Amino acid sequence: MAVTATSPAGARPVPPVRAGRRVRLPAWLGVTPFLAYVAIFLLLPTGILVVDAFRTPSGALNLSSPKLLFSSTVRSYFIGSFELCLISSVVGAVFGAILAYAIASGNPNGAMRQLYIAASGVLAQFGGVTLAFAFVVTIGPVGLLLHASWFYTFPWGISVIYAYFQIPLMVLVFLPAMDGLKIQWREASESLGCSAWQYWRYIGGPLLAPAFFGAALLLFANALSAFATIVAWENQIAYIVPQQIYLAINSEVGLSNLNVADVLALGMIIMVAIVMTGYALLQRRAARWLR
Amino acid sequence: MAAVTSLGETPLTAPAKRPRGLQARRRRRLNLFRYVVFTIFGLFFLLPLLAVLRFSLEGNTLGTWTLSAWKQIVSYQGLLSAVEITLELAVLTSVTTLVLLVPTMIWIRLRVQWFSRPFEFLCLLPLTIPAIALVVGLAPVYNKIRHFELSALMLFWIYVILALPYAYRALSAGLNAIDVKTLSEAARSLGASWLRVVVQVIAPNMWQAILNALLLSAALALGEFTIAYTLLYTNLQVELYSISRNTPNASVIFSTSLAALVFTFALLLIISIVGRRRRRTG
Numbered sequence: 316m317a318v319t320a321t322s323p324a325g326a327r328p329v330p331p332v333r334a335g336r337r338v339r340l341p342a343w344l345g346v347t348p349f350l351a352y353v354a355i356f357l358l359l360p361t362g363i364l365v366v367d368a369f370r371t372p373s374g375a376l377n378l379s380s381p382k383l384l385f386s387s388t389v390r391s392y393f394i395g396s397f398e399l400c401l402i403s404s405v406v407g408a409v410f411g412a413i414l415a416y417a418i419a420s421g422n423p424n425g426a427m428r429q430l431y432i433a434a435s436g437v438l439a440q441f442g443g444v445t446l447a448f449a450f451v452v453t454i455g456p457v458g459l460l461l462h463a464s465w466f467y468t469f470p471w472g473i474s475v476i477y478a479y480f481q482i483p484l485m486v487l488v489f490l491p492a493m494d495g496l497k498i499q500w501r502e503a504s505e506s507l508g509c510s511a512w513q514y515w516r517y518i519g520g521p522l523l524a525p526a527f528f529g530a531a532l533l534l535f536a537n538a539l540s541a542f543a544t545i546v547a548w549e550n551q552i553a554y555i556v557p558q559q560i561y562l563a564i565n566s567e568v569g570l571s572n573l574n575v576a577d578v579l580a581l582g583m584i585i586m587v588a589i590v591m592t593g594y595a596l597l598q599r600r601a602a603r604w605l606r
Numbered sequence: 607m608a609a610v611t612s613l614g615e616t617p618l619t620a621p622a623k624r625p626r627g628l629q630a631r632r633r634r635r636l637n638l639f640r641y642v643v644f645t646i647f648g649l650f651f652l653l654p655l656l657a658v659l660r661f662s663l664e665g666n667t668l669g670t671w672t673l674s675a676w677k678q679i680v681s682y683q684g685l686l687s688a689v690e691i692t693l694e695l696a697v698l699t700s701v702t703t704l705v706l707l708v709p710t711m712i713w714i715r716l717r718v719q720w721f722s723r724p725f726e727f728l729c730l731l732p733l734t735i736p737a738i739a740l741v742v743g744l745a746p747v748y749n750k751i752r753h754f755e756l757s758a759l760m761l762f763w764i765y766v767i768l769a770l771p772y773a774y775r776a777l778s779a780g781l782n783a784i785d786v787k788t789l790s791e792a793a794r795s796l797g798a799s800w801l802r803v804v805v806q807v808i809a810p811n812m813w814q815a816i817l818n819a820l821l822l823s824a825a826l827a828l829g830e831f832t833i834a835y836t837l838l839y840t841n842l843q844v845e846l847y848s849i850s851r852n853t854p855n856a857s858v859i860f861s862t863s864l865a866a867l868v869f870t871f872a873l874l875l876i877i878s879i880v881g882r883r884r885r886r887t888g
Contacts, residue, residue: 342713343718343721345710345713345714345717345718346710346713346714346718346725348706349707349710349725352706352766353728353767353770355747356744356747356763356764356766356767357728357731357732357735357740357767359743359747360740360742360743360744360746360747361735361740361743362743363743363746363747364739367743410647413643414647417639417640417643417644420636420640421640427640427644431644431647433875433879434651436877437870437871437875438651440870440874441829441867441870442829443829443831443843444831444843444846444850444863445658445846445863445866448658448846448850448859448860448863449654449655449657449658449863450654452654452657452658452661452860453653453654458657459657459660460653460657479651479654482647482650536733536734539736540736540737540738542736542737542738542831543831543832543835543843546831546835546847547847547850557736557738557832560738560739560741560742561738561835561836564741564742564836565836565838576742577743579739579742580736580738580739580740580742580743583736583738583739584734584735584736584739587734587735587736588734591733591734
């Protein structure tokens with residue numbers, strides 16, 4: 316930096332005495348408002364829940380509480396979460412990839428492409444209460460289209476609802492990788508006598524695999540954190556960890572449950588962290604070819 | 607099944623360029639596949655929205671059409687105040703996010719570059735902490751806040767954190783597109799103060815990124831449910847949910863949901879339209 320905070324403007328001469336008297340504040344002070352905000356509203360809550368996960372409600376150290384994660388009831392919620400995330404991310408990834416292929420193989424300036432990209436950007440954000448309402452009146456008990464008997468079965472009914480925001484998210488994340496497949500690779504393989512199947516088996520597939528699995532992991536994490544949709548879909552029975560956390564915070568049984576909430580939340584954070592690390596690694600691997 | 611050439615959507619141009627019949631047939635098959643896929647997915651995405659629209663126009667008896675649910679939006683008890691609170695939350699959240707992020711990001715580019723990696727990490731961190739998990743640690747913090755102020759407006763503190771990753775990405779794309787250093791050196795050597803550099807020199811050069819960040823954080827605040835519901839505050843989504851619990855056949859939830867949805871869609875569509883125009887001109 317040629318210009319520093321204390322050097323006065325341009326060519327105007329400044330009396331040296333005044334210039335010397337000015338206090339030179341370190342540049343990093345500029346980021347303290349941001350740091351303070353993040354410390355209070357992000358780091359402090361995270362710290363509180365991590366510490367509380369290892370404490371009894373009265374405050375004593377309790378190293379056995381993480382064992383709660385392996386008790387059979389808690390385990391069933393994690394299994395429920397895992398099932399739902401796995402099904403909805405596999406469904407979302409496969410169908411999203413098909414849609415992304417249909418988009419990528421068309422005219423790059425075509426109306427269909429523009430329409431689907433814009434719509435995906437919007438629909439990937441569209442979860443929650445309204446989405447659950449929309450499916451209740453489409454295929455639910457009062458559905459206009461059909462009355463699906465499986466609508467309130469876990470995990471299939473809710474997975475269909477989740478697919479509504481997972482597929483657009485997959486399109487957004489996976490389309491750049493699809494676009495990165497060069498025509499020349501296809502043409503080169505064809506001129507060497509490759510069939511379509513051989514092209515996908517030996518060239519396209521391996522090239523896209525890291526991007527595909529990375530995107531699927533992102534979808535998994537996305538489904539893991541979703542809460543509003545499943546609450547509006549079914550609020551009588553808790554199937555997944557977020558529902559159980561809500562119950563633990565707000566039930567009137569007593570303070571002892573807060574500790575349960577802390578442990579469950581910690582378990583969730585660890586799960587997301589593992590999945591997101593995998594995503595970052597796979598993205599890096601995918602970036603090697605698809606520039 | 608062939609991504610032969612991505613140019614030329616019409617199958618008719620293909621045989622002219624490529625005399626081989628195999629290519630033309632393949633292209634026709636590909637186009638058939640594409641339009642089947644577009645139709646099926648289009649129906650999947652449209653039908654639920656149409657069903658909500660139909661239900662928002664449903665009368666007391668099945669199969670009738672009426673606008674009463676849309677008229678009820680303003681008169682339904684509790685609904686209007688929830689709408690008001692949510693709109694205010696959207697404004698507070700997006701403005702606070704910008705005030706917090708824009709000067710900090712510019713400052714980091716200019717003066718504290720060593721902090722840019724930790725800063726990025728902090729901004730993206732909320733993506734890896736599910737909102738429902740964050741709420742557990744937030745409960746004690748919000749107990750303190752409730753000593754001073756009970757209003758649901760206090761939710762904006764945490765909404766800013768939730769908006770950080772999206773706003774950061776939008777702003778970072780905007781900052782990457784301009785030469786912050788040269789601009790600020792030029793402005794500084796002409797006598798501008800640091801405040802003036804940020805407000806009058808750099809910010810106008812990235813207004814599209816700022817608009818993106820603004821709309822994304824507003825959209826987030828409009829659709830938020832988890833934190834408000836868990837901390838027992840009432841915003842629009844929580845109110846819609848509780849109406850649906852208490853009076854299951856209230857068609858007002860469909861009209862209000864649809865109105866909120868159209869509003870959010872409009873916000874997000876502005877982003878994609880503005881973004882596209884930017885790419886074309888710049």
